[in-house]
Amino acid sequence: MFSKALYKQSWKANGIMWSIITFAVCFMLACVMLISGSGSIGNMKQSIEDTIITGEIDAQMESRSINYYSIATDGEQKFDEYFVKNFKSVKTYDALVTNYLTQKLSGVDAEFPTPQQDDNAQGLYALATQTWLQSMPTDPSALATWQTQRPNTNEQLVTYAYKASLTNLQKYEQEKALQINENYVKDSDESNEIVGASICAVDPSANDTIKELYTNNNETLPSMYDVNSLLAHITEENDVFEYRTSDERLSYLRERAQNSSAVYLAGNMTTEKNKTALINALSSYGVTPEKYETFGYTFSSINHTAQTTIVSYQGRFDYELDLINKKYTPEQRTSEAYLNEVKEMNEKLTKDLSNSLLDSLPKEVSDALEEVGQMDLYSLIVGSIFYKMAGLLLPIIYMIMVANNLIAGQVDSGSMAYVLSTSTKRKQVVFTQATFLVTSLLAMFTCTTITSAICLSIVKTETITLTYSELILLNVGAFVTMFALSGISFLASCWFNRSKYSMSIGGGLNMFFLVATMLGLFGSKVLPSVVRLNALNFFNYTSLISLFDVISILDGTTAFIWKFAILIVVGLICYIVGSIKFQKKDLPL
Amino acid sequence: MEDKSTNVDPIVIEHLTKDYGEGRGIFDFNFTIKKGEMMGFVGTNGSGKTTTIRSIMGFIKPTSGHAYVNGKEAYEHASENTKHIGYVPGEIGFPDLKTGTNFLKSQAEFLGLKDMSYANELIKKLQLDPRANLKRMSKGMKQKTALVSSLINNPDILLFDEPTTGLDPLMRLAFMDIIKEEHKKGKTILMSSHMFNEMEDTCDRVALINNGHIIDIVDMKDIRNRPVKDFKIEFNKKEDYEKFKKLDYKIIRDQVEYNQVTVELKKEDTSKLFNDLKNYDVKFFSEVKYTLEKYFKEILLKKENKNV
Numbered sequence: 001m002f003s004k005a006l007y008k009q010s011w012k013a014n015g016i017m018w019s020i021i022t023f024a025v026c027f028m029l030a031c032v033m034l035i036s037g038s039g040s041i042g043n044m045k046q047s048i049e050d051t052i053i054t055g056e057i058d059a060q061m062e063s064r065s066i067n068y069y070s071i072a073t074d075g076e077q078k079f080d081e082y083f084v085k086n087f088k089s090v091k092t093y094d095a096l097v098t099n100y101l102t103q104k105l106s107g108v109d110a111e112f113p114t115p116q117q118d119d120n121a122q123g124l125y126a127l128a129t130q131t132w133l134q135s136m137p138t139d140p141s142a143l144a145t146w147q148t149q150r151p152n153t154n155e156q157l158v159t160y161a162y163k164a165s166l167t168n169l170q171k172y173e174q175e176k177a178l179q180i181n182e183n184y185v186k187d188s189d190e191s192n193e194i195v196g197a198s199i200c201a202v203d204p205s206a207n208d209t210i211k212e213l214y215t216n217n218n219e220t221l222p223s224m225y226d227v228n229s230l231l232a233h234i235t236e237e238n239d240v241f242e243y244r245t246s247d248e249r250l251s252y253l254r255e256r257a258q259n260s261s262a263v264y265l266a267g268n269m270t271t272e273k274n275k276t277a278l279i280n281a282l283s284s285y286g287v288t289p290e291k292y293e294t295f296g297y298t299f300s301s302i303n304h305t306a307q308t309t310i311v312s313y314q315g316r317f318d319y320e321l322d323l324i325n326k327k328y329t330p331e332q333r334t335s336e337a338y339l340n341e342v343k344e345m346n347e348k349l350t351k352d353l354s355n356s357l358l359d360s361l362p363k364e365v366s367d368a369l370e371e372v373g374q375m376d377l378y379s380l381i382v383g384s385i386f387y388k389m390a391g392l393l394l395p396i397i398y399m400i401m402v403a404n405n406l407i408a409g410q411v412d413s414g415s416m417a418y419v420l421s422t423s424t425k426r427k428q429v430v431f432t433q434a435t436f437l438v439t440s441l442l443a444m445f446t447c448t449t450i451t452s453a454i455c456l457s458i459v460k461t462e463t464i465t466l467t468y469s470e471l472i473l474l475n476v477g478a479f480v481t482m483f484a485l486s487g488i489s490f491l492a493s494c495w496f497n498r499s500k501y502s503m504s505i506g507g508g509l510n511m512f513f514l515v516a517t518m519l520g521l522f523g524s525k526v527l528p529s530v531v532r533l534n535a536l537n538f539f540n541y542t543s544l545i546s547l548f549d550v551i552s553i554l555d556g557t558t559a560f561i562w563k564f565a566i567l568i569v570v571g572l573i574c575y576i577v578g579s580i581k582f583q584k585k586d587l588p589l
Numbered sequence: 590m591e592d593k594s595t596n597v598d599p600i601v602i603e604h605l606t607k608d609y610g611e612g613r614g615i616f617d618f619n620f621t622i623k624k625g626e627m628m629g630f631v632g633t634n635g636s637g638k639t640t641t642i643r644s645i646m647g648f649i650k651p652t653s654g655h656a657y658v659n660g661k662e663a664y665e666h667a668s669e670n671t672k673h674i675g676y677v678p679g680e681i682g683f684p685d686l687k688t689g690t691n692f693l694k695s696q697a698e699f700l701g702l703k704d705m706s707y708a709n710e711l712i713k714k715l716q717l718d719p720r721a722n723l724k725r726m727s728k729g730m731k732q733k734t735a736l737v738s739s740l741i742n743n744p745d746i747l748l749f750d751e752p753t754t755g756l757d758p759l760m761r762l763a764f765m766d767i768i769k770e771e772h773k774k775g776k777t778i779l780m781s782s783h784m785f786n787e788m789e790d791t792c793d794r795v796a797l798i799n800n801g802h803i804i805d806i807v808d809m810k811d812i813r814n815r816p817v818k819d820f821k822i823e824f825n826k827k828e829d830y831e832k833f834k835k836l837d838y839k840i841i842r843d844q845v846e847y848n849q850v851t852v853e854l855k856k857e858d859t860s861k862l863f864n865d866l867k868n869y870d871v872k873f874f875s876e877v878k879y880t881l882e883k884y885f886k887e888i889l890l891k892k893e894n895k896n897v
Contacts (some may be wrong), residue, residue, distance in 0.1 A: 586649035
């Protein structure tokens with residue numbers, strides 16, 4: 001079956017070409033692996049990743065600031081409502097207590113009016129009054145002084161209402177949190193956050209944690225919440241409802257909410273606890289505390305971002321609301337449809353303004369950026385670009401020439417006559433030449449395997465995810481691909497008696513496969529979708545090399561195995577058909 | 590295939606046909622070459638000489654009929670047969686090796702040959718420098734190298750396909766000497782050529798091939814020992830010429846303007862002609878040598894006439 005003399009002769013005839021091509025391939029491989037592994041690729045990838053990460057953080061911030069702002073404005077309005085109610089109820093209660101006192105002092109046995117259930121303002125008033133009552137002096141001379149100390153001055157009434165309203169507000173926000181998510185129970189982080197956002201707008205001093213947000217960041221605390229304007233409207237014409245919804249009041253509330261939300265957000269995001277949590281969440285994207293510092297999220301920068309976001313949100317909200325208002329008559333503005341439309345608009349607006357970087361770009365681009373972030377550039381260059389394309393070019397050229405030299409070239413030149421006239425069987429000839437072709441390719445890819453392993457050991461760092469086993473599989477894959485392609489060239493070489501036909505069919509087909517793979521790469525999934533030309537993906541279906549599934553190898557899936565099997569079968573069939581043809585045909589020698 | 594391996598003719602061709610279509614190929618070849626015999630093939634280019642030799646080498650499969658080498662079917666047993674055959678192909682293309690020495694060594698290796706003494710002897714005889722680069726060899730050097738490689742294992746049968754084409758006359762003579770020597774050693778030789786004179790000197794029999802058909806196979810003994818001879822006579826005077834024509838000789842060519850005739854007569858009648866010519870004023874007298882070429886031309890002419 002095997003002719004040692006012929007094998008030796010083939011090495012002598014093709015050995016120099018083999019050496020040159022093998023050296024060139026290994027050299028190219030070493031250049032690709034060492035240069036692309038030396039860092040610049042990692043930097044590019046990281047900067048893209050950073051852009052995406054900061055974009056995401058910004059988006060989160062913007063979304064939050066709007067969220068806080070709407071909680072704050074809602075809370076303020078609710079507080080106004082509570083305050084008016086509480087103040088009125090305190091006033092009523094005050095009348096009852098005055099009545100009781102008058103009766104009591106005149107000796108009539110009267111009962112202390114019980115405050116209404118759940119009415120905190122009345123409760124506070126009652127508590128204060130009862131404490132005062134208990135301190136009633138036995139000495140009648142002191143009685144007059146004591147009477148003046150009765151805690152029912154206007155200021156005190158306001159304080160009762162104010163404090164009660166704060167409690168109400170807190171309760172209201174806690175209930176709101178529960179409505180959003182039943183897990184947001186009282187004193188959970190989420191519940192506290194919502195409560196905090198509104199308390200911060202009304203009275204930061206009421207809560208020590210919130211107060212610290214101001215003091216720690218050298219922010220001046222806002223002036224006291226303006227309840228006097230409300231009081232002014234309660235006493236006079238009792239047009240307090242109109243006043244509460246008036247533009248004057250709204251703009252006061254908004255400005256207050258805007259400032260407080262920004263401080264609340266900036267303060268929260270710069271506390272050590274939250275910062276650590278955020279960095280932990282981002283650590284999988286390679287964000288270290290040092291790196292986070294370089295993103296530049298300081299109190300003032302976050303504050304500024306939040307303020308501008310809120311301003312633009314409010315501006316657009318007003319504009320959009322105006323548009324909606326035009327469609328409805330003032331009477332209709334309480335209808336379900338109107339309210340729904342306003343709600344929808346508000347949701348859309350919030351989403352628009354808080355778009356993350358990836359959301360705001362066209363979908364293809366954002367996908368691409370995400371891909372770039374996930375993409376393993378080094379494996380792409382070594383696997384898909386070198387082993388599947390550039391690195392195959394020279395071996396294919398070698399293989400085309402040698403496959404032709406081994407059979408068709410010798411028949412064409414007539415030198416095959418000398419081999420066959422030495423009682424070497426055709427079977428031996430074809431088997432030996434096929435063995436030579438396959439073993440020379442095997443030797444070539446053994447060299448590339450060694451070269452690539454050495455190069456990887458030199459450049460291997462944490463950022464390079466390519467493993468040795470993947471690298472070996474890439475080399476095996478390239479060899480298996482070359483086995484199938486060489487089968488085609490060998491078949492052509494066995495089939496034709498003329499070099500030119502063998503070369504143009506065998507070589508042409510293989511070069512077509514390679515060129516189709518190159519074109520197909522621009523349409524294949526290994527490229528980010530921005531630079532991908534989907535139309536060119538068609539070429540991947542026309543190339544045998546596509547069965548060399550680099551993606552599967554690098555992803556660690558097993559799809560590449562059956563594709564290898566197909567390549568091996570194609571190669572075997574070609575070699576077998578070729579050798580049968582060579583044994584059967586007439587030789588012009 | 591019956592076993593004819595002992596005491597059989599080295600080359601037997603039976604109804605050998607290889608039809609390439611459009612009338613090209615060889616058709617119904619029949620001949621046998623006996624042991625020690627040297628046979629020549631003559632014919633124009635493309636007449637089928639090479640096809641016949643390739644069939645004997647077993648490189649091509651006949652459309653019908655058989656070629657046997659030592660009693661073994663040529664195509665089926667090609668690898669066994671070629672052990673006994675030395676072949677010099679018409680087109681010399683060497684393997685992709687550096688020098689002639691490399692090539693000859695490689696050939697010896699193929700044949701499992703350790704002893705290169707015969708090859709060295711041949712090299713000396715042919716004054717070949719085998720160290721030369723194969724690619725840069727002249728046609729003659731290539732031919733010599735091919736000849737050495739075909740004789741390297743001293744085979745019994747030699748097939749030469751136009752071995753002397755493209756060689757200068759001196760080289761051709763040296764070549765033919767070697768072939769003759771091999772013939773003397775008792776080797777069976779088949780040689781093709783389109784040079785008749787080469788054949789005349791060396792071959793025992795010559796086959797004429799034309800357009801894929803064997804027109805005739807002639808034994809060279811018959812040509813050399815022909816019973817009749819041709820003489821060309823030119824006379825000085827017209828009267829003599831006229832007078833001679835009246836004599837009872839078979840005139841095969843008559844050229845009036847030169848007063849020239851060519852006569853054909855039996856060998857034993859030669860002296861009679863000389864006697865007759867004593868009385869004439871003869872300007873010029875010569876024997877027209879009967880050549881293979883002439884013989885074949887006659888045959889071809891006859892054949893054409895028949896066809897017309």
